[in-house]
Amino acid sequence: MAYRQIRKDGDEVLRKISRPVDSIDKKILALLEDMADTMYRADGVGLAAPQIGILKRIVVIDVGDGLYEMINPIILEQSGEQDGMEGCLSIPGVLGKVKRPMKVTLRYTDRNGESITIEAKEFFARAICHELDHLDGILYKDKAHKMYTEKELEEMQKD
Template sequence: MAYREIRKDGDDVLRKKSRPVDVIDNKIFTLLDDMADTMYKADGVGLAAPQVGILKRVVVIDVGNGLFEMINPVILEQSGQQDGIEGCLSIPGTSGDVVRPMHVKAKYTDRNGETVIIEAEELFARAICHELDHLDGILYKDKAHKMYTPKEIEEMQK
């Protein structure tokens, strides 16, 4: 298990566009493993490589239905709409309302080099969109139509 430092808002790497992964090798395996360990330790549901300072198109997601390791992910289709509260490990202590698709169809390469196509709904669809935004230097606060202070978050949780 290796934990990596999660980059915080204001770090330039979070605003840069990630490069595609050309070769899936031991470096990518280590990155995937470290990202999953880091995400779980931080109680997150997703983590993108730029959040640990690596500008590669790699994300890990687990919204409660198992770990998805996505290399070079792309959204093929999206439909519907959901408006909900999001947070981010790179922007601790804040949340915001963000409109996302209710359903997405995505394609990615797994750690074995296999192409995978998945369909996701609700929270899983939201997480895919959120993490793929990170790969293009976009943070959820850029899309939020309302941001919440830590005090407002605490009140909502009561």
């Protein structure tokens, strides 16, 4: 278990496309552990491998229902629409309003090499879409239709 440095906006690795994982070995298992530790330490709900400088198609997500470790995730279906606020560990100090699907069906490989298919809704679907975008070099700010600084949000809450 180790904490990894989270790459920040402007780091070119965040704009690169990640490669699929060919085999799950001890290095991949250690990476999953490090990613979860790093995400929890930073008080995040998701982390993609490129955010720690690793161009592999791996994400970890925990929106409060337990940890999901996803290797080579693929969205099979999406439906509906939601419009909500997002932040990112790689873009501290700002939030953005982003449209995402309300529901997604996702297939991924777990740490044991098993193929898993899940259906995610609402915030979980949002988190999945956000993290999978990282695997293709896309940041949420690229899709945001409005960006807010923390100070702007504080001012809005006062009104």
